[in-house]
Amino acid sequence: MSTTVATVTENPYFVDPLVVLVAVTVATRLLGTLGVESASSWRNAARYGLACTFAVTSLSHFTATRSDLVRLVPEILPYPAAIVTVTGVLELAGAVGLLRRSIARVTAVGLALLLVAMFPANVVAAREGIGVGGTPATPFWFRTLVQLGFIVLLLWTARSDSSTALESDTVAEGATPRR
Template sequence: MAPLITLLAVTLLLRTAGAAGIRGLRSWHTSLRGGLAAMFVLTGVAHFNDMRGDLIAMVPPALPYPELLVTVTGVLELLGAAGLLHRRTAPWAAGGLALLMVAMFPANVYAALSGLMVNGAPATALLPRTLMQLVFIAAAIAVVLPYTRTLTHRRLASTRTVPRARKPHSLHQ
């Protein structure tokens, strides 16, 4: 639940700051990027603090090297959070994080169905966890979409050709 609260609270805080006059935060898109970045810092750091053991236990038994997987996913989350803060890297970071969330979802399913303890409490039940995961993925996709529209418009503009002036047709060729 803490990642969802972080995403919502930081996004709203940044958007409020934008409404109060901070020019760089005037758009929901920028505020959402900040909220996602804060959420991924929170979850990424958890891969290296006292929650690490719980996260390792969440890795389904079929996957090899759970400690390495937790380390790699934690590093990717932190790198993705940093990437969200820069306009040029934000769409790549958000797209990568969306894919990472899809790839990591089986660990959440395993934790919910196995009755694991996470951070001293039972793992979030499958339905609420699935709904939260969909919110997180939707937020990441919402960051990507404006960039894909811009790229599509640029590509369309560059493929349009200016009609060439036609040579006058001459009867004497």
């Protein structure tokens, strides 16, 4: 009798963006415990984790998984390939924006809205059983929970907290501040 062990790519509950988010957030927070100032809070660690996650997911819009993402665009929308391109660019811009203190709050809210706008793709994936990159389709209820988790985390990182600055607000005496 042989047993088959499912690989990670065969597990519909293994969601790459969630793994990236958790790994980078925890690693960043650990750096904070070692004295890295910008990683000294969970809010900043989550912001870094989200930035890495959106950077990684944006790449999927331009690589071998692109055709899968195009299939997820609801049929009612025109130009699905263009939509995938635009959302990929927005995700990458959002990743950068999360790292800039001056725009991190508005970027986090913008990315949360982007996730709401892209949610219908999750419905298509669940209804039609479409996986991305050769993985099986993630069950709708789990996709929904993960998406809600990302939205809540983005909005939490958007909250004002002066003790979690990503960049220093202080400028050395006589130095010109960066713009």
